[in-house]
Amino acid sequence: MIALRGIRHRFGAQLVLDDLDLDLDEGRVTALTGPNGSGKTTLSRFLLGLSVPDTGEVRGMDGRRRAAVFQENRLCEQLSAVGNVRLVLPRSTPSSAVAADLRRAGLDDPELAKPVRDLSGGQRRRVAIVRAVLAEADLLVLDEPFTGLDALGKVQVMAWVRDRCAGQTTLLITHDLAEARWFGARVVTLARL
Amino acid sequence: MTSTSAAESTATLARGAVRPLAVVVFWVVVWQVSALVVGHEVLLASPGSVVVRLSELSLTADFWGTVWTSFVRIAGGFAAASVLGTLGATLAASSRVVDALVTPALAAVRSAPVVSFIILVLIWVSSDQLALVISFLMVLPIIYTNVLEGIRHRDRALLEVADVFQVPRLRRLPAVDLPAVLPFFTAACRIGVGLAWKSGIAAEVIGLAEGSIGERLYEAKILLSSADLFAWTAVIIAVSFAVEKLLVAALRHVERRLA
Incomplete structure (x- = not known):
């Protein structure tokens, strides 16, 4: 069980999280909602090992692999879509398998070989999502993953993510409760302090 | 069109x-x-007489041997500084202690007059090795400072991605590190090549390194031969310019391949 216990954190004088406990159900999606500034992304950074809370602890993550879709795409601009995804996969992963999944997420063949800096915002977002979903991970963090996708593309990508992530422990950060319901997630709402 | x-x-x-x-x-x-x-040709040689002298010199085997001798020593110093400067910057980027110890020392080396180093180093090494050591010392702080700056300018967001996904160091290098550091390294090389030649030749002149361009310049001074002085200076400029262009072109090629 991945769990956060007694998390308290401030940014300067601003208290963001105060004595927060959170359990992530193994093999299920937990959706984290709440207004801007309520500490959702901060919490995900603790789980990803990128920040340490002022007090409290993260349990159950020792030696476990993480993957994430960040709020920003965070892609290597000079690499192709396939190159960005392969970077986080074992070397033995064939490009053709990665390309097939990128196609399923809505990228066309000509877009697969281009440097991602030449792709549209929506296509770049798809690459970031595919990278996280294909990575071998024990915890997947999706921080507002479908932002920037058009309505049709969003449905297509959400369906692909739901299929691929079935049975994976996932933290979905979202403002959209419909997204949380689509993933059959347990919803946890943070309040702004 | x-x-x-x-x-x-x-x-x-x-x-x-x-x-x-x-x-x-x-x-x-x-x-x-x-x-x-x-x-008066002794005071200021004309372009014509310099071209004639250069043509005469270039027809001799001694000329090419002299250019090669200086080139090997100065290029050796430059190459050593590139390697050690890059390694030092990599260490300093990951260790505050190394940064605190090395950065001020290299800043002092960069600010000190090259002549002070030439005289000091001449006590320790033979004049044959002087140009190599001096060009190394002059280029080292430039490579170190620029590479360190490049390492510090890497995209933090991408470094976090590499950490989260546990991308091995050898795979991060071409994807995340080199694209950020290489432009800084190229800029350092542009400055460094010229400096290596200037300081290396100065060391050869003062140390009277046998069979070097510096020795020929010294002879030109003794013999009051302006044409020789200008001809050898033209050779230094040409070789330094060619080396810089070739090196920068090679680095730009690598940058394009990574991009």
Whole structure:
């Protein structure tokens, strides 16, 4: 069980999280909602090992692999879509398998070989999502993953993510409760302090 | 492309080629006029006599041997500084102690007069090795500072991605590290090549390194041969310029491949 216990954190004088406990159900999606500034992304950074809370602890993550879709795409601009995804996969992963999944997420063949800096915002977002979903991970963090996708593309990508992530422990950060319901997630709402 | 825009492109290219040539011609004319005004080859050799002297020198095996000797020593110093400067910067980027110890020391080396180092190093090494050591010492702080700056300018967001996904260091290097650091390294090389030649030749002149360009410059001074002085200076400029262009072109090629 991945769990956060007694998390308290401030940014300067601003208290963001105060004595927060959170359990992530193994093999299920937990959706984290709440207004801007309520500490959702901060919490995900603790789980990803990128920040340490002022007090409290993260349990159950020792030696476990993480993957994430960040709020920003965070892609290597000079690499192709396939190159960005392969970077986080074992070397033995064939490009053709990665390309097939990128196609399923809505990228066309000509877009697969281009440097991602030449792709549209929506296509770049798809690459970031595919990278996280294909990575071998024990915890997947999706921080507002479908932002920037058009309505049709969003449905297509959400369906692909739901299929691929079935049975994976996932933290979905979202403002959209419909997204949380689509993933059959347990919803946890943070309040702004 | 329309014929008008093609003609405009050709005209732009022609202007681009003609302008540097016109600048060179202008300064050669200024030089020639100055030589005529001075009226004494010992004080200021004319462009014509320098070209003649250069032609004479280039026909001898000794000339090429001399250029090669200086080139090997100075390029050796530059290469050693590139390798150690990069390694030092990599260490300093990951260790505050190394950064705190090395950065001020190299800042001092960069600020100190090159002559002080030449005299000091001459006590320790033979004049044959002096140019290598001096060009190494002069280039090292430049490579170190620029590479360290490049490492510090890496995209933090991408570094976090690499950490989260546990991307091995060898795979991060071409994807995340090199694209950020290489432009800084290239800039350092541009400055470093010229500096290596200037300081290396100064070391050869002071140390009277046998069979070096510096020794030829010293002889030119003793013999009051302005034409020789100018001819060897032209050789230094040409070789330094060629090395810089070749090195930068090679690095740009690597940058393009990574991009």
